[in-house]
Amino acid sequence: MLSYNRPLRVVINALSLATVARCASFDCSSFGQSVDLSSYNATILNSTHYAAGELNESGTVNAVPFCEVYSSVSYGTNDTIIFALWLPDEQYSSRFMAVGNGGQAGFIAYNDMMEELNSGLGFAVAGGNAGHLASDNEAGTGLGLGAPGVYQSFLHDEDQVKAWLHNAISLITPLAKELIKIAYGDQPEHSYYRGCSAGGAQGFSLAEFHPDLFDGVIAGCPSNWFTRLILGFLWNSQQANTNATFLSDSVLEFIQASVIRECDLIDGVADNLVENPLACPFNITSLACSEGSSPGNATCLTPDQLSAVKAIYQGPVRSGDPNKSIWPGVALGSEAGWSLPTVQGLLSHVFAVPLLQNLVYDDLEYDPATFNWGSDVEVVEERAGGLINSIKTDLSSFRDRGGKMIVFAGWADPNISPEWSIQHVEAITQDTIGPGTTIAENDFVKLVMVPGGGHCGANIAKYPYVPAHYDFSTAMVDWIEKGQEPVEGIKSWGPTNGDERTRKLCTWPQGAKLKEGGDVDDWESYTCE
Numbered sequence: 001m002l003s004y005n006r007p008l009r010v011v012i013n014a015l016s017l018a019t020v021a022r023c024a025s026f027d028c029s030s031f032g033q034s035v036d037l038s039s040y041n042a043t044i045l046n047s048t049h050y051a052a053g054e055l056n057e058s059g060t061v062n063a064v065p066f067c068e069v070y071s072s073v074s075y076g077t078n079d080t081i082i083f084a085l086w087l088p089d090e091q092y093s094s095r096f097m098a099v100g101n102g103g104q105a106g107f108i109a110y111n112d113m114m115e116e117l118n119s120g121l122g123f124a125v126a127g128g129n130a131g132h133l134a135s136d137n138e139a140g141t142g143l144g145l146g147a148p149g150v151y152q153s154f155l156h157d158e159d160q161v162k163a164w165l166h167n168a169i170s171l172i173t174p175l176a177k178e179l180i181k182i183a184y185g186d187q188p189e190h191s192y193y194r195g196c197s198a199g200g201a202q203g204f205s206l207a208e209f210h211p212d213l214f215d216g217v218i219a220g221c222p223s224n225w226f227t228r229l230i231l232g233f234l235w236n237s238q239q240a241n242t243n244a245t246f247l248s249d250s251v252l253e254f255i256q257a258s259v260i261r262e263c264d265l266i267d268g269v270a271d272n273l274v275e276n277p278l279a280c281p282f283n284i285t286s287l288a289c290s291e292g293s294s295p296g297n298a299t300c301l302t303p304d305q306l307s308a309v310k311a312i313y314q315g316p317v318r319s320g321d322p323n324k325s326i327w328p329g330v331a332l333g334s335e336a337g338w339s340l341p342t343v344q345g346l347l348s349h350v351f352a353v354p355l356l357q358n359l360v361y362d363d364l365e366y367d368p369a370t371f372n373w374g375s376d377v378e379v380v381e382e383r384a385g386g387l388i389n390s391i392k393t394d395l396s397s398f399r400d401r402g403g404k405m406i407v408f409a410g411w412a413d414p415n416i417s418p419e420w421s422i423q424h425v426e427a428i429t430q431d432t433i434g435p436g437t438t439i440a441e442n443d444f445v446k447l448v449m450v451p452g453g454g455h456c457g458a459n460i461a462k463y464p465y466v467p468a469h470y471d472f473s474t475a476m477v478d479w480i481e482k483g484q485e486p487v488e489g490i491k492s493w494g495p496t497n498g499d500e501r502t503r504k505l506c507t508w509p510q511g512a513k514l515k516e517g518g519d520v521d522d523w524e525s526y527t528c529e
Contacts, residue, residue, distance in 0.1 A: 191213065203222065
């Protein structure tokens, strides 16, 4: 094994197979050594075989034996992307799955690779580091994240910046398919991609810039308007950073409990979450402290705290024009998750400020407190938008070749606004299919809004009873290979508290409705309406 590969790890339903599963007939130890890959600007670094149960990724072991092949692909002027390809010895069904990256990347998402390898869908699986190393850009976190005043080398290399969110997956996919052909005799019949957060942005980049590479793209909690996302992080950090506006954990939990108490039963199910926050009539001013009451016991909010909460719900707006939205805010029911990313300003600290200092202004002493919420918005777009955004709404090239997308977002995501996903899919529907077409009528993009869902899964510790794993891969394979749109619902399972609870996820604007006499914790007891 290469010494620099495994340390890059971070912790961020079987289907009746449509094709006959194959068994590998190649020698893993010598795989690809005699193959000329110069046309791909690539080199095979090494290969290692793992028997079933031999590789453990954060507590999950491989269910099938496979050959792990590490390769490098040169790009740009002097840059390299490292990726791993997992070739199963058995149960391969001529399907390829690439997984994306979270955050600022620089690592291989081995956990996601393991999930897809073990899915029972017969995938050969690939994942890369997006063209740079986290260890070269971290600020002592071990996660490849920046910090104010820290030089991040990849943000000063235009090729590496474009690889991060636009091109990384397209750089490794042609070679991955060729290696699959070498291993099994043919290239995969079907190719899929799954990513969340920055990986969701990579998914939209595939549909926009590389529409011929994948049949199906799963893009979760997408950060594809990255310039506006970081401004949302900056905005939120400025709202509750004074003694008067500070929102303690107990205050945030009080707000969330108040929201759930008022809106839990709108869907007719007492499950301690809000099915659709847009249908929730909760008004934060109902929690205002009355004259003579004390906010010290977290049973009411001061005027300053109310202003801060309203601003976070609203999201950033233009200076002097409160009706001009820059980026949508977070949803009702996400409040208890605001503490670290928003109130303590973590997301601004590791994303917004480093990108402003390194990529936008090229000045490590730039003071984000001086950001002008009018004119500076355009500065960010002009200097960084073309490098890190993928917000084109006419995806005709992807649709015309038969491409499909599943986009999902968690309603309780405290990091990325779930309403952005709705707004963007609505715009894609109008511009790609035609004016007047509704999201429900969209024939190539399906949106799933996850009640109580956090960022790419669980809202950690705040909704421990909400299923945090989603069977989107099965839904996508059924859609591509059988023509079955995922409108009847998708299974979710695996709450972080360990309960054996499943729920049905529906394509927007449908919601899950409990059948009369049904089991609240069984996904088959729900219908999508």
